[in-house]
Amino acid sequence: xKVSDARVCVLRIEGTNCEEESYLSFKRLGAKPEKVHLKQxxxxxxxxxxxxxxxxxxxxxxxxxxxxxxxVRAGAxxxxxxxxxxxxxxxxxxRAGKPVLxxxxxxxxxxxxxxxxxxxxxxxxxxxxxxxxxxxARFECRPTLLKKVNRxxxxxxxxxxxxxxxxxxxxxxxxxxxxxxxxxxxxxxxxDDNDQLVFKYVNPEGELAGYPWCPNGSTENIAxxxxxxxxxxxxxxxxxxxxxxxxxxxxxRNPDGAGDGRAVFESVLGYVSKKL
Amino acid sequence: xxxxxxIKMAVAEVRVTLKKGVADPEGKNTLKxxxxxxxxxxxxxxxxxxxxxxxxxxxxxxxxxxxxxxRKLLANPVIHNYSIRIK
Numbered sequence: 001x002k003v004s005d006a007r008v009c010v011l012r013i014e015g016t017n018c019e020e021e022s023y024l025s026f027k028r029l030g031a032k033p034e035k036v037h038l039k040q041x042x043x044x045x046x047x048x049x050x051x052x053x054x055x056x057x058x059x060x061x062x063x064x065x066x067x068x069x070x071x072v073r074a075g076a077x078x079x080x081x082x083x084x085x086x087x088x089x090x091x092x093x094x095r096a097g098k099p100v101l102x103x104x105x106x107x108x109x110x111x112x113x114x115x116x117x118x119x120x121x122x123x124x125x126x127x128x129x130x131x132x133x134x135x136x137a138r139f140e141c142r143p144t145l146l147k148k149v150n151r152x153x154x155x156x157x158x159x160x161x162x163x164x165x166x167x168x169x170x171x172x173x174x175x176x177x178x179x180x181x182x183x184x185x186x187x188x189x190x191x192d193d194n195d196q197l198v199f200k201y202v203n204p205e206g207e208l209a210g211y212p213w214c215p216n217g218s219t220e221n222i223a224x225x226x227x228x229x230x231x232x233x234x235x236x237x238x239x240x241x242x243x244x245x246x247x248x249x250x251x252x253r254n255p256d257g258a259g260d261g262r263a264v265f266e267s268v269l270g271y272v273s274k275k276l
Numbered sequence: 277x278x279x280x281x282x283i284k285m286a287v288a289e290v291r292v293t294l295k296k297g298v299a300d301p302e303g304k305n306t307l308k309x310x311x312x313x314x315x316x317x318x319x320x321x322x323x324x325x326x327x328x329x330x331x332x333x334x335x336x337x338x339x340x341x342x343x344x345x346x347r348k349l350l351a352n353p354v355i356h357n358y359s360i361r362i363k
Contacts, residue, residue, distance in 0.1 A: 072349060080349045112352070126347065130354045137301030180354050181297040217299070 001058070006272045008033035009057040011041070013078055018064035018103065021240040025265045026059070028243065031272075033061075038078075042085040054089040058272050059099050062106030064171075064238060074131060074174040075108030082113055087123070090115070094122050097275060099155050099268050100232040104172055107131065107224070107234030111177075116234050118227045119190055128187075131236070132178045135217030141171040143249050144215055144237050146199040146223050147206055153195040153230035155271040159263045165206055166199075166260035167248060168237040170223075175216035175236040177225070188220050199224040199235055231271075239264040285330060286338040287363040290350055292325040298355045335362045 008026045010033055012019045019035050026033035039045050040052045054060065068077035082090065094100060094115065102110035108131045110116040114124035134140055146168050148160045160166065179187045191197050201214035201221045208214075214221045216236070224235030239261030242248055246255045294300050300323055307321040327350060331338045342360050351358045 073352060076349060076352070083348075127352050127354055130352045132299070132355055133301050135299060135301055137305045176299075178298070178355060181295065 001273060001276050003030050003269045003273050004032070006031040006059060006269060006276075007057045008059040008061060009041075009052070009054065010035045010061045010063055011038060012036070012063065012065075013038045013067050013081065015067040015069055016063055016065035016105070018105075018238065018240060021238075021243070022061050022063040022103065025240045025243050025262070026061075026269070029262075029265055029269055031059075031269055038081060041089070054086065054093055057093075057098075058276050059101070059268060060090075060093060062100070062102040062109050063240075064104030064106060067105055067109065070105075070174070073108075073112070074172075075105055075110075075112045078105075078109045079112030082109070091122050094227070094229075094232055097229065097231050099271060101156060101264075101268065102232075102234035103238055103240065104175075104236055107236055108174065110232065110234040115232050116227060117187075117191060117196060117225055118232065119187070119194065119196070122227075128179070130178050131172075131174050132176045133174050134172070134176055134215065135211065136215075139171070139173040140175070140212075140215035142169065142215070143167050144170040144223070145202050145204065145213065146235075146237060147202045148198065149200050150198040150226070150230075151195045153228075154198045154226040154233055155230050155275075156226070156233040156264050156268045157198055158270060159267040163206065165202060165204070166239075166263070167242065168239050168261055169241050170215050170237045172216070172236055175218060177218040177222050177236075179219060184219055188222075191225060194228050195230070196225050196228060197222060198226050198233060199237075283332055284334060285332055286335050288329045288331065288338055288342040289361045289363055290327040290329060290342060290346060291359045291361075292327070292346075292351050293357050293359075294322065295355055295357055338362055 023033045203209035203213045208221045226233040242259035242261040245257040302323040303321045346358045
């Protein structure tokens with residue numbers, strides 16, 4: 001399908017706050033994004049004009065923010081609300097190979113719904129991982145460097161060369177990707193074997209260097225993962241905040257051109273144009 | 277005159293704790309702050325989340341539905357243990 005026909009659902013509830021940049025990232029590349037409230041998909045408290053169906057979209061984006069005040073756990077309430085009403089629609093969406101992107105709070109939501117890591121099947125009934133409190137116990141907000149470690153499965157990074165280091169900012173207090181303690185090593189190996197690891201936090205030399213390069217103490221410095229098919233992708237840093245070069249920290253020296261985050265949106269729209 | 281209607285009610289207390297071996301930065305930070313304040317002999321601090329849930333119905337029924345609440349929302353089994361006490 002043509003990119004100009006690709007409809008993108010940027011899903012929000014109370015407390016979502018990165019929907020505008022996420023929406024604009026798709027808009028600027030010529031797609032048809034729309035900011036949609038969860039109630040529009042579930043059909044509660046909305047007029048018939050406002051009702052939407054998930055099946056009418058080609059891409060689903062869960063943007064960053066603090067949905068439902070991050071109460072209970074980051075992303076847990078949004079995830080519970082999605083699961084209560086949209087489980088089946090969402091499973092069909094993913095099964096059809098349509099791409100789902102979760103940025104920051106969106107990543108937390110994907111993990112809480114069981115759509116990631118989803119090492120077997122599409123969505124697990126209970127979460128298989130969690131994005132827990134940063135080791136520093138603080139909100140970590142600064143540019144971070146991400147190395148692409150994915151070998152080609154992820155639909156969102158096809159236009160990023162292997163091992164390229166992208167400067168994409170992080171801003172979160174709960175970004176430590178954690179697996180069950182007793183099986184963590186085995187799970188990471190399985191994720192690697194399945195080509196589900198996408199980005200790792202690195203230092204400028206491209207090495208895994210721990211804090212502060214990795215802002216949260218994440219297992220194996222992992223910043224982003226995808227499902228087995230590569231059409232569901234979640235990451236803690238914010239590619240939509242570096243769509244243009246001039247929003248990078250070195251903008252006074254390099255003001256022109258594309259920002260490092262833009263390739264994520266170009267990749268997924270490339271996938272849509274080829275596969276859907 | 278108000279008629280007296282008795283509705284059976286139960287209060288469940290849910291304690292969500294971190295599993296052994298899971299990092300607890302909030303607990304550790306609190307421990308450090310207590311030490312800085314001069315408290316001696318504090319061996320460890322663990323953060324715990326408590327929910328009080330009022331429900332209609334019998335205690336047994338409540339216990340079952342609160343179990344389900346823990347599974348579906350209140351706890352993430354990757355890092356949490358939970359216990360339920362009906363008050």
